[in-house]
Amino acid sequence: MAFFYLLPMILLAIFVASFISAIIRTIQTEYANCSIPPGVSNPGKLRLIVAVLIVTSTLGRIFEKMELCSSLAFKRRVFSGWRPGPARGVRREDARLGRVPARLYRPRAAVRAPRPAVLLFHGGGWICCSLDSHERICQYIAKESGSLVVSVGYRLAPEHKYPAAYEDCLNATQHFLQHLEHYGVDPARVIVCGDSAGGNLAAAVSQTLAGRSDFPKLRAQILIYPGLQALDFNLPSYQQNRGVPLLFRERAAFCALQYIQGNTSNLEEVLEGSHIPPDLRLKYRKWVSPDNIPEKFKVRGYKPHKPCEFKPEVYETVKRFCEPNLCPLLAEDTIIQQLPESFILTCEYDVLRDDGLLYKKRLEDNGVRVTWYHLEDGFHGIVNLFEYCGLSFPSGKRGLDKAVAFIKSL
Known part of the structure; x- marks a missing residue:
């Protein structure tokens, strides 16, 4: 009989242990995509912040699946x-x-x-x-x-x-x-x-x-x-710091797409540069180009990037990226x-x-x-x-x- 009284507590303990284990696995996975250069300020503290952000993101997804609140709403509350x-x-x-x-x-x-x-x-x-x-x-x-x-x-x-x-x-x-x-x-x-x-x-x-x-x-x-700008996500700083918190390369494009179209359906095309027509890319090259970045900012590594084949259908959805506003x-x-x-x-x-x-x-x-x-x-x-x-x-x-x-x- 005592077992039936203990059963809810046992199930709760299993749930909590599984929950914590899932968060730990998520942190380990996300950390694999995170890069903290040796020259960054207070790397230990930054690692702690990254762990907090990963936990926040994980909790947001869990709460969304439980229909308690959206993942974005939870993040907004935490970030405020x-x-x-x-x-x-x-x-x-x-x-x-x-x-x-x-x-x-x-x-x-x-x-x-x-x-x-x-x-x-x-x-x-x-x-x-x-x-x-x-x-x-x-x-x-x-x-x-x-x-x-x-x-x-x-x-x-x-x-x-x-x-x-x-x-x-x-x-x-x-x-x-x-x-x-x-x-x-x-x-x-x-x-x-x-x-x-x-x-x-x-x-x-x-x-x-x-x-x-x-x-x-x-x-x-x-x-x-x-x-x-949202024309080139392959400038030297994007290549060198693509996995450096608190803003990853993919996250920068993610936010720009959320702002302009309310979703991220064209994320990969935007990251690879197939969202801008060749003539416009040439027009704006005088202002948005790695050639205008001082050489001292390329010493940590830079490989010239050739945009993927232009996709007109993608440009039609994100062409407002070319507006100065x-x-x-x-x-x-x-x-x-x-x-x-x-x-x-x-x-x-x-x-x-x-x-x-x-x-x-x-x-x-x-x-x-x-x-x-x-x-x-x-x-x-x-x-x-x-x-x-x-x-x-x-x-x-x-x-x-x-x-x-x-x-x-x-």
Whole structure:
């Protein structure tokens, strides 16, 4: 009789053991596809983060099969992280910029003149992260730079495909620029800023507003490891860092496809380059080419890649990749020449490194002043780990401090 009382506990123990074993096997399998170069910052801590991400992904898939929630919803919740309380010396306020949700961070320190303002667009591949995920960064920038920081909560893919995120960021920026007096902001010191996909959005918004006379001119743009093109996923940085966390080569293409079409049905074709017609590839080669990457960034290995045979049916589904609002590297020189002073941060161990390097060259070639900071031991997402559950990296804080110093210099 006692056995029947113990049976539920035995079954539960078997389930838990199987569950843990499955997670361990998944971690081992995923680690086989992961590469952590010896030069990366704090490799031991990065391995721990990778393990957490793998567990998160595994749990998401399990919860989806159990119909508790979608895998993406679970990841979004985890990646948003814990929302810290207001930082000392910073006042936080939820708001709306037109129809777009936002969060304002005001330094409490008194100032004599109107403050500068930083409009921040969070990263997350257009599909993850939120106002909460970038809370710590916004608080830090506001406190250390004395700026009003405005974090923009744009709509996410795949529920809201391109150009939803871009339109939200543009509309929020325009609304803010029309009401600067209400926010006590200096019209001559408004900056757009973003990391990863947020850097893409900041660059696109800056290009759209370039030369506009009906809005105050943006003072600067801050692009932190931005993704700026989807034509070539075989640039040197993509080859060298294809398996380096926190952004794998396949994941970069995955996010771009989720943003543009809401699914990843053409992932392999996009990775191999068969999604762009030869004539367009030739047209844009002057801007998107490994030939424009300094040789010192190829020493870790680079093999010229010949795109696979062009597939017109794939191009028809992803042809908006050729729009500058989605891929700012493809904007014409007449637009680039009107862009404001720029700060670009790149990381050596990041598939998006070369996007930043190519844009830096384009800006400089067109007479735009660029402050460039390269984290030799950095990886994608390192700045976003600032003060996150003890997982900060000194290199990431150094990059964030350089961005703050840039703001204060304007």
